[in-house]
Amino acid sequence: MSGRFDSDVYARRLQRAADLTREAGLDALVVGTGPDFRYLTGSGADTFERLTALIVPARGRAHVVAARLELAALRESAIADLDIDVVDWVDGQDPYELATAGLPTDARVAVSDSLPALHVIPLAARTTRAPELATAVLRELRMIKDDAEIAALRRAGAAIDRVHERMGEFLVPGRTEAQVAADIDAAILAEGHTAAEFIIVGSGPNGADPHHEHSDRVISRDDVVVIDIGGPVEPGYNSDSTRTYCFRPPNPEVAAIYDVLHQAQAAAVAAVRPGATAQSIDAAAREVITQAGYGDAFIHRTGHGIGLSVHEEPYIVGGNDDALRVGMAFSIEPGVYFPGSWGARIEDIVVVTADGCESLNTRPHGLVQLDG
Structure with missing residues (x-):
């Protein structure tokens, strides 16, 4: 049995996530690996010290920031079939700049519950506003099953x-x-x-x-x-x-x-x-x-x-x-x-x-x- 649903399921979820992000007055979601990430991408990727995250802007294309050594695992998920960018990085580069690229300096960014402080704090340094929790948006997505x-x-x-x-x-x-x-x-x-x-x-x-x-x-x-x-x-x-x-x-x-x-x-x-x-x-x-x-x-x-x-x-x-x-x-x-x-x-x-x-x-x- 396939380990994921059809790509159109994930495409609808990503669009709904963007719509809810915009309705909440947020500029973007940053979703770390875990159940929320899997819900939106079909990927069960697991990482800790190297940032792998899905960035869902209120407007524009979603993208995944991932360490290059994680790319093989991501390609096995629905990410390979979705209209989203995958931005990879190697040790020595700054993944947090990649995650916030294109966002205003005063962006309202909401992070998923599963994103560890190890990543939240460096993200916070890239904007003038403290990150918020994305719980309200993500709970609305996941609470109603299709x-x-x-x-x-x-x-x-x-x-x-x-x-x-x-x-x-x-x-x-x-x-x-x-x-x-x-x-x-x-x-x-x-x-x-x-x-x-x-x-x-x-x-x-x-x-x-x-x-x-x-x-x-x-x-x-x-x-x-x-x-x-x-x-x-x-x-x-x-x-x-x-x-x-x-x-x-x-x-x-x-x-x-x-x-x-x-x-x-x-x-x-x-x-x-x-x-x-x-x-x-x-x-x-x-x-x-x-x-x-x-x-x-x-x-x-x-x-x-x-x-x-x-x-x-x-x-x-x-x-x-x-x-x-x-x-x-x-x-x-x-x-x-x-x-x-x-x-x-x-x-x-x-x-x-x-x-x-x-x-x-x-x-x-x-x-x-x-x-x-």
Whole structure:
């Protein structure tokens, strides 16, 4: 499968970036390597001490400034097919002069979040105004997924569902979390991902730590186990899905609490529609859990946007009054955590549609009982 979309996709994105730059009253964006750079060029180039950046002026042609030794990697991306200039430099030259060439001395320049201070400070010396953050422009670009991006996210969601479908092969009492994680890692690659971005195997009390990874703890038949896994599928769009497993029928208290969590996740999914606020989706899940008496056990936001980054905007959290729009993609993942005992989480990726949302994960949401 190709590592990028067609060049016309990137051409439209670059034009939209220029339009938004102009509307924001900026003279140019300087986008360092990372997800924003990949979104606009298709290139997964990674650099640090030598500047590689995309410069998007409000008016005129975009160009990439890159160290000459990085050119081969750039030619493998959509940059080769786009109507943009590539300005290369060698050690001893000043790439920051190249980046700001053609801009007025008092230019309003906005830099991407991923551009390190190592480059921001020399750029700042080339204009009389301090650089600004390009977050407002870039979030508007990336937050609404186009049809090609949604198709990529669907492929990623289906791939991680296939890994969860195989969990009975890996998650077996008597094995350590680390052993299970190693098998999941291999399965993530086998099912179409280019890497395992994260693997959480939280058994028993470790399930009460939302960001536990995996350890040498031996899994018991009495454990409840949280499995949160994901990673990129070409062209770089991520999966992220959590299911909770057990090996024998849970005791009545665990079963009752898990049922509350199940209802909360379903309520949040049902609340998704264009015009609803991000915080209202968080509230839909939180209200169910709080009314059942377990509000203190739900210790994180309900969700996060996803795309070329695992975590990006919009964030589904109290205080975020952004209105949902068609094409936004994000997780819905309420959880409950009881330190020293157990925890549980249910997570799907959803995409906002004209009349609600599409869930990109379809595995059962109940407490999945495996043979053990």
